[in-house]
Amino acid sequence: MKKLPKICPSCGGVLRVQTMFCAGCETRIDGDYPLPPLMQLSEEDQEFVCDFVKCSGSLKEMAQKMGLSYPTVRNRLDDIIGVLNK
Amino acid sequence: MMKKVLNPFRYLPLRQAICWGVVGLILITVFMWQCGLRATSLTQIDFGGGALWNVLVRQLIIWIMFSLVLFVGGVLGSKSKVRFGDVAAFNLFARLPFSLSLLIFAIPSVKTVMGYATDMNMSAMMEHMTTLLFISIATMVFCIWYFFWTYKAFAEATNVKNSRGVAIFFVCFMLSYVASISILKMIV
Numbered sequence: 001m002k003k004l005p006k007i008c009p010s011c012g013g014v015l016r017v018q019t020m021f022c023a024g025c026e027t028r029i030d031g032d033y034p035l036p037p038l039m040q041l042s043e044e045d046q047e048f049v050c051d052f053v054k055c056s057g058s059l060k061e062m063a064q065k066m067g068l069s070y071p072t073v074r075n076r077l078d079d080i081i082g083v084l085n086k
Numbered sequence: 087m088m089k090k091v092l093n094p095f096r097y098l099p100l101r102q103a104i105c106w107g108v109v110g111l112i113l114i115t116v117f118m119w120q121c122g123l124r125a126t127s128l129t130q131i132d133f134g135g136g137a138l139w140n141v142l143v144r145q146l147i148i149w150i151m152f153s154l155v156l157f158v159g160g161v162l163g164s165k166s167k168v169r170f171g172d173v174a175a176f177n178l179f180a181r182l183p184f185s186l187s188l189l190i191f192a193i194p195s196v197k198t199v200m201g202y203a204t205d206m207n208m209s210a211m212m213e214h215m216t217t218l219l220f221i222s223i224a225t226m227v228f229c230i231w232y233f234f235w236t237y238k239a240f241a242e243a244t245n246v247k248n249s250r251g252v253a254i255f256f257v258c259f260m261l262s263y264v265a266s267i268s269i270l271k272m273i274v
Contacts, residue, residue, distance in 0.1 A: 075245040078166040
């Protein structure tokens, strides 16, 4: 699966969305849109957030599923919250 | 496997941490009582002896006091919500290497030589240099292990890491060490 680049390889700035394309009817929409907040996270963090939602927000269940301790999982969540708040 | 040995606190469920910690605490308390040992500070022991309850109370004071200081350090230094239970459970488990190091007193020659050291009998100590060297190296290895695990326990429980975490941990450790000496002196 292709990885969506989020950082500019030239200057290191955050990339924005300019074109959305429909593969079905070849409609092309041009504009200037920021990346959604969750898309700005790393792939591992996005996976963590998805798993968190699938576990109904239970850190205890997440810890059991990931084989990590509860404080470690909570710290990971706090770090992601810190990134989103920036 | 190596990751789990170096930092078990990333993978250890809290319930297991507290269970193993309590088992270790009880076993080492009984062992110390049998050998006539007692804790005089966070990292020191002597041949003061005493009743079983006395040895146990000293161990409990050291654990709870150190956990409290680390908890306060974590609350002040962390951007995450810190739970006292996490800090206490991991801190108790992290004390296992220190408890293991005390098992060296099960060796009769070690107990004899440490008795000479307590009495400051230099001539007798000089005759047992090999045993002294063994004791020094063994206790140093376990001490390094204990400090490393205690820091890792603090870092995982409070989410305070890197240079900031090391600095806060060092301050908490020194405060706890000094406080433990004063508090344990009050116990007969």
